[in-house]
Amino acid sequence: MNKKTRITRLLKSTPDGQIVTVKGWVRTFRNNQFIALNDGSTIVNLQVVVDRETLPEDILKRITPGAALIATGKLIESQGHGQAMELVAAEILITGDSNADTYPLQPKRHSLEFLRKNGHLRFRTQTFGAIFRIRHHLAYAIHKFFNDRGFFYLNTPIITGSDAEGAGEMFRLTTLDLNNVPKTDDGHVDYSNDFFAKETNLTVSGQLEAELGAMALSNVYTFGPTFRAENSNTTRHLAEFWMVEPEIAFSDLDDDMDLAENMLQYVIGYVLEHGKLDLEFLAKRLENEEKNKPQNERSFPLLEKLQGIIDDKFERITYTEAFNILRNSKPNKKGKFAYPVEEWGMDLQSEHERFLVEKKFKKPVIITDYPKGIKAFYMRMNDDGKTVAAMDILVPGIGELVGGSQREERLDVLHDRMKEMNIPIEEMQWYLDTRVYGSCPHAGFGLGFERLVLFVTGMTNIRDVIPFPRFPGSAEF
């Protein structure tokens, strides 16, 4: 079964009549003669030419969209115009038929909604093939980026016994009989007989554990599944998503921003090089999609947008600067914002982020030094006593792509902050110990991997860039 050549490799060879075997799925069959065969290795189909004089009638009838087959024959320069080479089949072996009457995918454009409903087959379309190849390249590039810079890949727990991460609603995990939940005398759930003998959840972030690693290995990163039980119904949220969380010791917020910016530029450069054909396809797709939109609603052409990320430095402004820009902006003065910008300390809404990124600066913007009231307990207090050393990277079309901060390394300050925000200090001693023993300035950030894939592919719904999306009311497969 191993004697096959993947189409991506064939395309790099010179066709001179060599005998090759390809294995893949039929996309279309034209003129009873031309099979467009795709094996998933590339978006490009290989044209397999069959001789209908010699090919048995029953085989000919079974070459239908979606059918799996093995074709062996000579690879020659194509006599047609649409492709450089083609395979003249001497032998066709169909390994799996596909009933054309019931196969949902037709050789035509389908809506993303329809393909979402047929999620088990959408991998076989050009669009989703491209998306998931790009997703792979991005994941690989992230590992490569960190590895090449001396970072260690640290696996933080998926099942967590810590409920103080404060990043959102958690999924509870238990083996208790839900029809007969044991209770303690005071009426609470008795976890003493549960699998872990305590309350456990699916992780919402590996950051706190990553900090433990960074305080010994210096530079670490996590890249794993993350879960949020929020009832979020948007095109940018999932209940199960993948997050990248580097953590760097002896570093401050500037180092953190540099790391994030360099990483984004590196991985986007990597896909521009290694996922060129897929990106070109997605770019054309986006262009067609937006043909009917009025000019001012169209997004920037995909490839130029990605090249711009590499060529341009990100804009860096403080929350206070952003606040002033927004307060004095035209839409704010004309009352166009649903949330007027009036009081320092307010959280920035989507409409504000979009104004800054898409109208004002027209490139990624890093906003730093947020008011302490709207940020997490572990972020380092600035000298003004009002803001923390936090940073969010906002990008066009997505909004928040990265959220990070310098961590509070001073035990007394951290202690006070935790008290202030009602974080259970007793349960967090393991975390505080990093500040008790050999504390140092350190920083890190979280990158929503699917949001990165959204940004790079130009797709607009996050459910289309993860193979098996989980969201409120839906956990198919």
Place this chain on the structure above:
RNA sequence: GCCCCUUUAGCUCAGCUGGUUAGAGCGCCGGACUGUUAAUCCGUAGGUCCAAGGUUCAAGUCCUUGAAGGGGCGCCA
């Protein structure tokens, strides 16, 4: 969780101020075709107009409720 929109053939959609037998393109099926590129040409079949209730002489079309899907907002990555 809140707001808006959509639901008509396998898919993508049209269907006017309510009025005869609900249409198109593509797909499927049948036929033609040896250089096609989502092939092309000819032909046939294919409908619980999302569901329930209501208004009306008459409802795909109007109203109410519900379901499913999409978009926006909030929560965030």
